[in-house]
Amino acid sequence: MTGYKEVYEDWRNAPNAFWLRQAEAIDWIQPPKTGLSKNSDGVHEWFADATVNTCWNAVDRHVEAGNGNRTAIIYDSPVTDTIEHISFTDLQSRTARLAGALAQRGITKGDRVVIYMPMVPEALVAMLACARIGAIHSVVFGGFAANELATRLDDCTPKAVLAASCGIEPTHVVHYKPLLDQAIELAICKPEFCLILQREQERATLVEGRDFDWFDAQKDAEPVACVPVEGTHPAYILYTSGTTGNPKGVVRPTGGQLVALSWSMRNIYNVQPGDVFWAASDVGWVVGHSYICYGPLINGNTTILYEGKPIGTPDAGAFWRVISEHKVKSFFTAPTAFRAVKRADPRGELLKDYDLSALELVFLAGERADPATVEWAEEKTGKPVIDHWWQTETSWSIAANPAGIELLPIKPGSPTVPMPGYEIAILDEAGQILPPGSLGAIAIKLPLPPSCFTTVWNAHERFEKSYLESFPGYYETGDAGMIDDDGYLYIMARTDDVINVAGHRLSTGAIEEVIADHPDVAECAVIGAADALKGQIPVALYCVNEGVSRDPSEVVSELVQMVRDRIGPVAAFRQATPVDRLPKTRSGKILRATMVKIADGQPFKVPATIDDPAILDEVTAALASLGYPRLQEALEPDAAISS
The missing domain is CATH 3.40.50.980 (Rossmann fold)
Structure with a gap:
């Protein structure tokens, strides 16, 4: 059998030939003869000389092949008490x-x-x-x-x-x-x-x-x-929040999406036509586009469309019911969903009511998967729990564990290794490649593989400035992390969440990883608050599991000691406070940047994607209990570092 290293090297040695071979899985009207080319803006494109139709590949060809009676969609809606097979x-x-x-x-x-x-x-x-x-x-x-x-x-x-x-x-x-x-x-x-x-x-x-x-x-x-449409014809525009507050319309090319999603269903998620696949997300997000609608249907899978929540519809056993009832083989959700389930049912009592024998793999993405959540899910389900990392801009995995090729050893905290098409580098601020184990900006060497965006709708200059300008020859992901000696990638934080404590660059994600390991903590967020002496210091907000009624000061004391033991005094971590909820987007991402502005007393705009704006009042009160925002005296430029 061909393993991951052989497949990755196969791509690396001949990228064009590799993707043209993968394109053979698609039913083209005019098959591509050229894989990679450049458009008039000098941007790399895939399959520009081909014509194709997405709906034909996702629907009609399965009917033409005699599989029309196979279930395409299972609509499961506990909020309306409806289950429909289409x-x-x-x-x-x-x-x-x-x-x-x-x-x-x-x-x-x-x-x-x-x-x-x-x-x-x-x-x-x-x-x-x-x-x-x-x-x-x-x-x-x-x-x-x-x-x-x-x-x-x-x-x-x-x-x-x-x-x-x-x-x-x-x-x-x-x-x-x-x-x-x-x-x-x-x-x-x-x-x-x-x-x-x-x-x-x-x-x-x-x-x-x-x-x-x-x-x-x-x-x-x-x-x-x-x-028929051209291979480069936009399949859709999907808006993602921009750093300026103005949304960016990510443009997805048709041909590249078909090829990459088809490859990913078989090689990453390890599902074959007829298998049941469930991505517990929403059609408003990129996961809903790639892995509720297009990916599964292109591959001939049964996709589950779930109108409900991980808890409260009716309880924290909702996921297990759907998996058991519909015989889900491969399941994909966000770490924040599992953290909600874990918080409501930390011992996994509700899981005992359901049969998960059909389930083979669990995948996490959308927010950093802390090791504590991964290990809890593995223990309770008895299944491999696989973190993988990608973005709205890419539409499929940058780094993953390719279960359909070879299930590599799982390292909690790592989304494993780069997928074919992605050559990942860790760069310093000058754009120089850092050695293994060094924390830096995660960038991808150009050209990007099929299905990655090629522009921002009506704003190509913004595309170049936001993604290509910082590191010439690379796509800037906006995430920070490191690669270990085995080639495993670690996503530690957004680039903005790498904090500078008295001259030491620290990842808020690394501190969160320690805090989340506390038995009473369901989930947490660590931010870097401005500090007159040290430049920034880490501040943690955390939620406890259901049933925990200990004195918060005891928990905070234990958290401070854990961070001191595992990261060291250099982290200068002394401040934490419990909250009932963390502010999140509807897709489950924690709004750390907004919390930083609250802590620093800066004006901020309530994010359009926030799940519940009222949570920001709770966060403001929690940070106020720690003394934020603080009026701080200005120091000489080098004072923080020398201290």
Whole structure:
């Protein structure tokens, strides 16, 4: 058998030939003869000479191959008490008819369509219908604030919006349509029409002449065939938060996405056509695009669309029920979801009620997977728990454990090794490569592999400035970490989260790793707060497991000693305080940068992606209990270092 090292070297020795071979798994209209090329902006592109259609590869070809009766989507919605199985034949019919309705209203290849929907089958149908006719979709997380939605409408100028009347949370209904109406009112660019999926939990008021009922609009529509598009044609635009506060529209090329996602399903997640795959995410995020919709369906898998939470729908056994009931083979979630489950059920009592025998692999991504969470999940499930690392910009793993090729030894805290296509370097501030074990900026040598973005929508100069300018010849990931002597990568923090304590560069992630290892701690966040003497000092906010009622001062004392023992006095760690919740985005990322601004008394904008803005008040109060923000005297430039 060929192992990881052989596959990686195969790519390294002949990158173009490697990816052209992987492209053979795709059903092309005009197969690529050239793998890598450069466009007029000098940016590397993949499969520019090919033509293809994503919807054909994700849906129609499986029907043509005689697998139309195979289940394409399992819709599992504990919040509506619904389970629905949708076959590839049924999905083809729904997709072709919606595509026909869009085409009937003038949507053609290259037009943009915004999708503003919850986790319902119609969301995937909408994405696939756009791909079917070559329209470029932009999914905006359902329930996003009106002004944020308006910003995206103005940036991508869609002809149409496909939306639902509402979303459903465990405790309440989220009113989507009023948010959409307000966004359209705010936006300079007004869509020509909106199709609204009326959910029985809340029916929306439709604006005459602009809004049409989802199903009524399709009654007279003729199903349409798949439209050929170029390999470099944008499949979608997905907005990610920018450091300036203005969202960046990541543009995903069609051909590269097909090839890379197809390769990843087999070689990273180790699933074959017909296997059940579940990514517990949302269609509003890149995971939802790559591994709820496109990746599994391209590979002929059954994908699970879950409208629920890891806890509270109805309890912390929700994940185990879905895995058991639907015989999930490969499961993908965020570390923050497991931390929520661990906090609510630290002994894993609820897991005993379910059969996980079909489950082979568990994957984590989206937030740094601390070793304590990985080890807890491994102990409770008895399965390999694999961290892997990637970004909205790449759409698939930069570093992973390639279980479909060879399951490498797992090192908790590491997403393992680079995947084919990615040559990773750890760089210092001058762009020089650092030796193994050194903490620095993580960069990827150009060119990037298939499926990685090639520009930012309507802002190519911003693409170059944000990602390519700092380290010429490299893509700057914005993450900091190190590579060990075995070639394993460690993601320690965002570059901004590497703090300077009296001249010593320390990773907040390394300190979090120690704190998370405390038996009473469910999850934590460490930030670098400004300090007049040392420049910055680490401050920790942590949540305790359910049932823990110890004196917080005892826990803090133990945490301080643990950090002193494992990292050393150089960390200058003395301050920590418990909180009920940590501020997070809806995708589970902890908002450390916002907490730093609170601690330092700096003005900040409430992030559009925040799960609950009220949590920031709790964080402000917690930091105030430690004396932040502090009025600090200015020191001479070298005073902090010399001290």
